[in-house]
Amino acid sequence: MTALGAIIRRDIKIALRVGGGALIGVLFFLTVVVLMPFAVGPDLALLKRLGPAILWLGALLASLLTLDRLFTADAEDGSLDLIVMSRTPLELTCAAKALAHWLAAGLPLIVATPVLGLLLNLDGSASLAVMATLLAGTPALTFTGMIGAALAVALRRGGLLLAVLVLPLSIPVLIFGVSASQAAIVGPVSFGTPFSILCAISLLSLVIGPFAAAASLRQGLD
């Protein structure tokens, strides 16, 4: 347990320090949201209707951007080999690393959401709904993305491939995240139905992600 706690503390510390890049995700998120009015036009009513979708897409792309940090830095300085060889089960270590990554890179996105919602003319309850769906959905993005990150470690230039491999897996999360937040804003479906499916996807990815990532790390590193 102490080993996992140490890994979580270490990863968060590295991610938040200079060069860690966790907060670049938020900056990227902001940039995507700012770009949208230029693309679709500054029509406030339209932006309000598209708001949840824009926020979700921005969060998805931002979390994808930070994903390849999950294992590559450790692979470069050799600490990944030590992690694989240690007595702690690799599955648990992967889960701990993903948790740390989510705390450092995913949570700031959720905190930034209401501010960005203001830019998109979303009212308080709508922003709150998007925040709730992001809170339930971003763990799924991190934990399925971790599989791609672990596969990409074995490759020399995995960045682009990572996006191709991970994005199809994240489509269900996007569908139910956006439909839950739309349901909260305009209806007609109740918020609970898509939201509970979103939670189910997150829980499923919490189970599958660490095992698949650990398997591909073991295979990829030889």
Next chain:
Amino acid sequence: MKLTELANPTRFLTLAGRLLPWLAAATALALAAGLTQGMLAPDDYQQGATVKIMFVHVPNAWLAMFVWGVMSVASLGTLVWRHPLADVAAKTAAPIGAAFTFLALVTGSLWGRPMWGTYWEWDARLTSMLVLFLMYLGLIALWRAVEDPSRAARAAAVLTLVGAVNLPIIKFSVDWWNTLHQPASVVRVGGSTLDKAFLIPLLVTAIGFSLLFLTLHLAAMRNEILRRRVRSLQMMQASRAEAA
């Protein structure tokens, strides 16, 4: 003949070489029989002659999913039993599966235009098939991104097994989300709702396309084994040249 005896690539090559002509002949027969039967089938009272796209579309869609299933089993063979032919099977099945998925999407949209009035609709079944196609392409890209075949095999095997989660979603998408695509009508609880005039040619073409997959897959596996032999011979030659 046990599966473990097939592990010897040389024995596999001889067996595949002996089987291939027979399989190809059986494929041609079944496809010819099924497709002519399909052409001769009566027009549907609602859909007219366009219903005949079904005899190509439905088997392709079935096989698109079946091939991923085959790849998943092969991936288990790679990861768990380290069967030497498993990764060859998985690698060569991917492009064939991608082709079946592509054909299912294309014939589906050609069928959709007169029936639904649109080539494409973001319906659950169509979207999940498109995702399957993207995953096939991603998998092929992964195979090509890693130089060492055995390493690529293990990475791809993990991704294949993760992607298998999509299969039940595709299968049940028409029951869970009641959208444009019609619900399951051939394999369902309570028997098929299809008329015999359509069901029999459909089953025959399904067998024909399955045989086609088997033929193409065996031939592709044979090519892949030979390609790997050439590669290792070239490596040996290169290292010998370096030593000299």
